[in-house]
Amino acid sequence: MNLVKAWDILKENGYKETSKRNQILELFVNDDRYLTARDLLDVMQKDYPSMSYDTVYRNLATFVSLGILEETELSGERHFRMHCESDSHHHHFICMDCGKIKEIPVCPMDMLGAALPAYEIDNHKFEIYGKCPACK
Amino acid sequence: MNLVKAWDILKENGYKETSKRNQILELFVNDDRYLTARDLLDVMQKDYPSMSYDTVYRNLATFVSLGILEETELSGERHFRMHCESDSHHHHFICMDCGKIKEIPVCPMDMLGAALPAYEIDNHKFEIYGKCPACK
DNA sequence: ATGTAAATCGTAATCATTCTTAATTAGAAA
DNA sequence: TTTCTAATTAAGAATGATTACGATTTACAT
Structure with missing residues (x-):
């Protein structure tokens, strides 16, 4: 999944384009691994020191529900990563x-x-x- | 897994026999499903109103580490059940x-x-x- | 029966996550 | 461009599961 495709999906579903959403998505595009909400917040706060947990969790939930991100549970914590390009089940x-x-x-x-x-x-x-x- | 076998394992590893441990194990033997720590505490407090979370979680961790119970994560919560009898991987x-x-x-x-x-x-x-x- | 380490109680602390309210912002409409 | 409105966000409190801790009790070896 790339940025353009992600924004297509978001726009189709009526979500607004914000700089924070964009930076979260960029982060996932560039860092191809499973991250926790905490990991994400730590990185984001370098550019947006005031970003709150609420913003992180709300957007993660949105992205997962739209199939932009995928989620799994590793050692007791939810982890998120960009959804794979391949559309076949794997x-x-x-x-x-x-x-x-x-x-x-x-x-x-x-x-x-x-x-x-x-x-x-x-x-x-x-x-x-x-x-x-x-x-x- | 049955009570006798579970106690064999516990004794082998130097754990003491307590009425609470026994009742937790009996509960899992008789109720063959995945239960949360909360589920377990609710049932146990009928007989031991003062039982604390500490006792529940400590014993669950012990039982899992000894292979008496098995654990999985379902919809964000840890669930526990008696380990299956069959010793073959499944x-x-x-x-x-x-x-x-x-x-x-x-x-x-x-x-x-x-x-x-x-x-x-x-x-x-x-x-x-x-x-x-x-x-x- | 006694001593000692283990187990438990009662409660506080912690950690991830969700909720609430007020302020801000993106994008539509004028 | 300016105004308006709903979506988004900030800040921090609340929640729920889990862990930690000091004090007390208990199992069991001697």
């Missing part, structure tokens, strides 16, 4: 050191199609955790 | 209504063995969420 290897991801193109649900009759399947989560080659 | 379907689980005997990592060379794989998570037949 999963992630996540480096627990640097937060960078590697896309895993296969989905285990493909092989479980009929394995759970009578169950209503609403969602699933498949993530692999470890160290990427650079951090190992 | 995953879970989790009913988001009643918290009950169904074991999924297959593991997607089996098919990804060599797909991530140069990566150090420490852990992985595969869970399926939805409604069980009873709740559907």
Whole structure:
């Protein structure tokens, strides 16, 4: 996902263009990893010392709901990153050191199609955790 | 996992037998679902009105570290349940209504063995969420 | 029965997250 | 360009889960 595409989505849904939103998005475009709300606020406050948690969390929630960012829970904290470019369903290897991801193109649900009759399947989560080659 | 086995593990590791520990374990043995610390405290306080969060969380952490309980994060809260009997590696379907689980005997990592060379794989998570037949 | 380390209680502190109210701002309309 | 209005933000209080701490109690080895 890039800036232009993100703004297209935001504009389509009637959201206004603010410098803070833009800088949050730029940060995610340039820093391709999972970040916490706290991480984000720390970086943003270098340019906007008065930025509050509310702004961070409100915009993160907006971006996630529009599919601009994706979210996961790592060691008890919510982490956010720019949604991948690839529009096909996939999963992630996540480096627990640097937060960078590697896309895993296969989905285990493909092989479980009929394995759970009578169950209503609403969602699933498949993530692999470890160290990427650079951090190992 | 049953009470006897759980106490074997606790004793092996030098933990003392207390009535509260026993009642927490009994509760998990009899209520085969994912519960939050809050759920647990609410039930326990019927018999031990003075039980504190500290006791709940401390024992939950102990039980998880010894492999007596297993833990997962559901909609922003930690949930705990008795560790499954089956000692072979498996995953879970989790009913988001009643918290009950169904074991999924297959593991997607089996098919990804060599797909991530140069990566150090420490852990992985595969869970399926939805409604069980009873709740559907 | 006694001593000691472990366990628990009661409560305060902490951390992430959400909420509230008032002030500011982007973008539409005049 | 100026005005208007709804969206956005700031500042900080409130919430809810979790952890920490000093004082007290308890399990159990001796």
